[in-house]
Amino acid sequence: GAVVSQHPSWVICKSGTSVKIECRSLDFQATTMFWYRQFPKQSLMLMATSNEGSKATYEQGVEKDKFLINHASLTLSTLTVTSAHPEDSSFYICSARVSGWRETQYFGPGTRLLVL
Amino acid sequence: GQNIDQPTEMTATEGAIVQINCTYQTSGFNGLFWYQQHAGEAPTFLSYNVLDGLEEKGRFSSFLSRSKGYSYLLLKELQMKDSASYLCAVMDSNYQLIWGAGTKLIIKP
Numbered sequence: 001g002a003v004v005s006q007h008p009s010w011v012i013c014k015s016g017t018s019v020k021i022e023c024r025s026l027d028f029q030a031t032t033m034f035w036y037r038q039f040p041k042q043s044l045m046l047m048a049t050s051n052e053g054s055k056a057t058y059e060q061g062v063e064k065d066k067f068l069i070n071h072a073s074l075t076l077s078t079l080t081v082t083s084a085h086p087e088d089s090s091f092y093i094c095s096a097r098v099s100g101w102r103e104t105q106y107f108g109p110g111t112r113l114l115v116l
Numbered sequence: 117g118q119n120i121d122q123p124t125e126m127t128a129t130e131g132a133i134v135q136i137n138c139t140y141q142t143s144g145f146n147g148l149f150w151y152q153q154h155a156g157e158a159p160t161f162l163s164y165n166v167l168d169g170l171e172e173k174g175r176f177s178s179f180l181s182r183s184k185g186y187s188y189l190l191l192k193e194l195q196m197k198d199s200a201s202y203l204c205a206v207m208d209s210n211y212q213l214i215w216g217a218g219t220k221l222i223i224k225p
Contacts, residue, residue, distance in 0.1 A: 043217040107158040
């Protein structure tokens with residue numbers, strides 16, 4: 001299947017700092033990427049849909065000024081958590097959709113964020 | 117509204133067979149996906165069904181009935197490494213994935 005990478009895999013930061021997470025599709029071009037958040041023992045929660053060259057579409061309840069998404073190229077999307085607080089500590093996972101008849105989403109390995 | 121239902125947790129024995137069911141009600145249908153997620157890891161793609169019937173892939177098979185809004189994932193010859201959460205997701209008419217809460221599968225020796 002298609003390969004999606006995410007960097008970094010772990011982040012520990014102080015409250016009030018900003019953290020950038022990168023998501024790359026390694027062997028295909030992804031016009032659409034997705035950002036999810038998952039709290040322990042809970043299901044995936046879609047945060048936003050990112051389309052290359054246009055503004056991201058945020059899900060209800062997700063602050064677009066706090067979670068900045070940039071999809072600068074067909075292989076890279078970034079999520080920046082601005083002024084992170086302890087409640088932002090979570091597992092952040094990106095996925096990239098392979099266009100075609102299956103429209104399958106492939107997930108990156110995820111980024112664990114711990115805000116102290 | 118859109119809804120995906122799957123059991124919260126199931127237990128099975130190593131070497132046995134287990135069937136994880138998923139029922140859905142969505143606005144439109146462009147396919148149903150099954151993903152496996154081990155604890156602490158991101159989901160990995162298992163299968164995709166868009167036509168009715170059974171798709172077999174090694175020890176895993178996935179079945180779809182669009183008229184019934186129903187799918188199941190069948191796991192044969194269970195191994196301890198199959199202990200994970202299994203996520204059912206339906207792609208709606210806008211090509212957005214609607215996710216179930218996942219079924220935690222516990223394999224006992």
